[in-house]
Amino acid sequence: MIQGVICGKGGQGVITLNAMIGTLAANMGIPAVSAETHGMAMRGGSVATYIKIGECLSAAVAEGAADFIISLTKDEALRNINFIKKDGVLIVDTDQPFDLTGVKIFSLPASDIAEREFGGRIYGGQVLLGIFLGCFDGIDTAKALEILKTAPKISIAAIEYGVKYAQTH
Amino acid sequence: MVNGFFLGNELIALAAVNSGVKSAYAYPGTPSSEILSAFQKFAPERYAQWSLNEKIALELASGEAISGSSTLCCMKMVGLNVAADPLFSVAYTGVDGAMVLVSADDPGPYSSQTEQDSRMYAVSARVPVLDPCNPQDAYRLTMLAYQISEKYRLPVMVRPVMRVCHSRQNFMADDFSAIPIRETILSGTFRKDMPRWAATPKFRRILHEKLNKNLDFLAAEMAPKIPEKRYDMAVVASGYAYAMAKDVIDEMNLPFDIIKVDMPFPLDRQFVIEAEMVYDRIVVLEETFPVIEHNFTIKTEGRLTGLVPSEGELTADIIADILLKTAGITRETAKAGITVNESPVNLKPRLCAGCGHRPAFYAMKLAAPNGIFPGDIGCYTLGVNLNAVDTCICMGASITFAEAMKRSNPDRPVICTIGDSTFFHTGVAGLTNAVVNSAPIVVAILDNETTAMTGFQPVPHKTGKLTIEQACAGAGVKHIVNADPYNMKKGVEALKQALAYAHTDNAPAVVIFTKECVTKTRYKNKKTAEITDACTDCTICYEKFECPAIYRDKAKRMAKIDESACIGCMVCIQVCPQKAIGVKK
Numbered sequence: 001m002i003q004g005v006i007c008g009k010g011g012q013g014v015i016t017l018n019a020m021i022g023t024l025a026a027n028m029g030i031p032a033v034s035a036e037t038h039g040m041a042m043r044g045g046s047v048a049t050y051i052k053i054g055e056c057l058s059a060a061v062a063e064g065a066a067d068f069i070i071s072l073t074k075d076e077a078l079r080n081i082n083f084i085k086k087d088g089v090l091i092v093d094t095d096q097p098f099d100l101t102g103v104k105i106f107s108l109p110a111s112d113i114a115e116r117e118f119g120g121r122i123y124g125g126q127v128l129l130g131i132f133l134g135c136f137d138g139i140d141t142a143k144a145l146e147i148l149k150t151a152p153k154i155s156i157a158a159i160e161y162g163v164k165y166a167q168t169h
Numbered sequence: 170m171v172n173g174f175f176l177g178n179e180l181i182a183l184a185a186v187n188s189g190v191k192s193a194y195a196y197p198g199t200p201s202s203e204i205l206s207a208f209q210k211f212a213p214e215r216y217a218q219w220s221l222n223e224k225i226a227l228e229l230a231s232g233e234a235i236s237g238s239s240t241l242c243c244m245k246m247v248g249l250n251v252a253a254d255p256l257f258s259v260a261y262t263g264v265d266g267a268m269v270l271v272s273a274d275d276p277g278p279y280s281s282q283t284e285q286d287s288r289m290y291a292v293s294a295r296v297p298v299l300d301p302c303n304p305q306d307a308y309r310l311t312m313l314a315y316q317i318s319e320k321y322r323l324p325v326m327v328r329p330v331m332r333v334c335h336s337r338q339n340f341m342a343d344d345f346s347a348i349p350i351r352e353t354i355l356s357g358t359f360r361k362d363m364p365r366w367a368a369t370p371k372f373r374r375i376l377h378e379k380l381n382k383n384l385d386f387l388a389a390e391m392a393p394k395i396p397e398k399r400y401d402m403a404v405v406a407s408g409y410a411y412a413m414a415k416d417v418i419d420e421m422n423l424p425f426d427i428i429k430v431d432m433p434f435p436l437d438r439q440f441v442i443e444a445e446m447v448y449d450r451i452v453v454l455e456e457t458f459p460v461i462e463h464n465f466t467i468k469t470e471g472r473l474t475g476l477v478p479s480e481g482e483l484t485a486d487i488i489a490d491i492l493l494k495t496a497g498i499t500r501e502t503a504k505a506g507i508t509v510n511e512s513p514v515n516l517k518p519r520l521c522a523g524c525g526h527r528p529a530f531y532a533m534k535l536a537a538p539n540g541i542f543p544g545d546i547g548c549y550t551l552g553v554n555l556n557a558v559d560t561c562i563c564m565g566a567s568i569t570f571a572e573a574m575k576r577s578n579p580d581r582p583v584i585c586t587i588g589d590s591t592f593f594h595t596g597v598a599g600l601t602n603a604v605v606n607s608a609p610i611v612v613a614i615l616d617n618e619t620t621a622m623t624g625f626q627p628v629p630h631k632t633g634k635l636t637i638e639q640a641c642a643g644a645g646v647k648h649i650v651n652a653d654p655y656n657m658k659k660g661v662e663a664l665k666q667a668l669a670y671a672h673t674d675n676a677p678a679v680v681i682f683t684k685e686c687v688t689k690t691r692y693k694n695k696k697t698a699e700i701t702d703a704c705t706d707c708t709i710c711y712e713k714f715e716c717p718a719i720y721r722d723k724a725k726r727m728a729k730i731d732e733s734a735c736i737g738c739m740v741c742i743q744v745c746p747q748k749a750i751g752v753k754k
Contacts, residue, residue, distance in 0.1 A: 045518035102507030
């Protein structure tokens with residue numbers, strides 16, 4: 001089982017990113033459960049979502065148990081850092097460095113890159129998704145990309161950028 | 170055939186569709202709102218209504234179900250407070266078709282005023298209640314709820330918590346092929362039965378007795394199964410607490426048998442006695458009140474014994490701690506080895522950049538610096554950030570609180586705020602009361618032409634069949650003024666005139682601030698505001714006015730516009746005392 005936290009600010013596409021990963025898992029025939037927060041939190045506040053990929057009933061991630069955190073801001077990554085386990089993977093959209101040890105960090109200004117390379121900041125999330133797909137041994141990256149091939153071309157390009165980034169960093 | 174990653178709310182709707190539901194009624198409220206929209210998506214040819222409030226929704230669903238149809242009614246738990254009156258009565262009369270009431274709870278709470286447990290209403294009203302543990306289970310139990318409702322002719326409640334409503338899970342309709350999916354829509358015709366549908370107190374006692382017998386049969390039919398005994402300790406759990414407990418026990422290999430309770434009420438007596446005989450210790454885990462736990466008398470621990478915290482959401486960590494403590498196991502921390510040398514900046518939810526509510530609140534403070542500002546439920550509760558919301562109690566309570574506050578504080582101006590959807594929900598009755606009882610208050614109706622907080626459900630006055638002005642006039646209000654919140658000067662003027670009218674005529678005045686929700690107009694104005702060198706960093710635009718598109722440039726010691734966030738409402742230009750903001754050329 002792979003479990004993690006996907007977080008950011010309201011309106012950044014956190015819930016969409018979580019649903020993309022879950023949908024991908026479902027299409028790969030892997031069970032998954034996620035949990036989101038809606039409502040008041042949406043109005044620019046912190047949004048944290050959880051996902052467990054594998055056999056389980058709940059999406060409740062315990063502290064120190066997350067294999068990964070994907071965050072659309074540095075602050076939200078830090079706010080949820082208590083969830084990550086030793087040597088877990090931290091994937092963050094930021095141009096700021098982290099003062100943090102004990103985890104593997106992929107930090108890059110994904111939205112800026114997406115705006116430059118793919119014509120929209122919104123594709124930053126898909127760059128992070130690509131990194132996630134590329135950095136876990138437990139995920140069949142080739143199979144995932146095969147399933148994703150029906151997605152819009154720009155999305156695929158952003159995801160592939162992320163996969164390549166993960167494999168070269 | 171469906172195959173994908175679905176929200177709990179979507180699967181509840183799908184189960185209703187597959188159970189042959191004819192009509193669905195709801196009032197939006199987090200975390201229940203997506204159920205009706207999903208019902209509309211899955212079955213666009215069937216009837217779905219966003220009712221004006223939950224009491225109306227439940228009465229409509231009940232009325233159709235009494236006529237032999239199958240209906241769905243959805244709300245959040247505080248909505249059930251509004252709908253409690255018909256619920257208690259329909260529990261006695263029952264239905265002739267089928268009716269499922271979904272009341273979504275919000276342990277935490279995340280988006281609500283309380284952590285109340287809808288299952289307590291079920292117990293009190295004597296309505297069977299099913300408590301799903303995740304989205305797949307929500308589908309299964311909603312299907313089951315319709316079967317129970319049809320078989321026993323009773324309204325049945327499904328109570329998902331937020332973590333079930335807003336969880337997603339992989340789902341294929343084939344997973345549940347064992348349950349037959351009804352092909353036809355269940356719709357009937359009304360059969361007269363006065364002793365039942367119009368029961369007088371004498372007949373009510375008979376209905377109560379019938380109901381109690383039905384509940385006993387149902388409890389026996391639905392009795393939880395005690396598994397083959399492996400351990401001396403057992404967890405008895407329902408809902409999301411069950412899903413978390415099952416995962417924790419499996420992952421940590423803890424010495425507990427686990428028993429799932431699908432239906433916390435009515436709970437079979439025999440099951441409870443048997444469980445107490447079989448096990449040495451029983452831990453009951455449920456959210457948020459001890460509904461199941463109250464049935465047990467010996468060997469049992471939970472909220473009543475202080476083992477389980479009485480407030481807040483249960484988490485995997487809390488459940489793990491409870492079970493480890495009960496089993497006498499100590500856990501080593503997994504976090505060792507990670508050092509964090511920085512901490513995050515706090516983010517609080519704020520009204521959007523360009524939101525029409527912000528200038529309306531700001532105008533209220535300018536018009537009545539020593540005013541009292543009762544608020545209401547919606548995005549505009551965030552007016553607390555602008556110090557323009559002094560109370561927030563429940564839907565519609567802004568206007569009644571304004572009347573009360575004015576009576577207790579006659580020397581201070583009172584301006585209350587209420588959104589358009591909330592106004593039609595329960596505001597009209599409060600406004601009528603204020604008119605009848607000569608309350609010299611100002612009611613600011615913040616009209617953004619949608620129910621924004623819960624996901625943009627429609628509002629009555631956008632149907633073109635009535636207006637807010639007509640509703641106010643119908644309630645007897647004589648002073649009704651419209652104002653554009655983007656025009657600060659005119660907004661303040663309108664409020665001052667309304668306060669003067671209320672004072673001299675001893676009657677409520679209404680100011681309607683209309684501005685379409687900014688999430689719909691976001692990309693209309695290409696121009697943005699710009700800060701000039703005249704800025705003295707007085708902090709008003711980004712702190713008091715709290716526009717999220719303005720921040721402090723620390724190096725230059727002045728305010729700065731975030732052009733990607735600025736909507737171009739240009740209200741900050743009117744707010745700046747230094748005249749240091751202009752339109753960017």
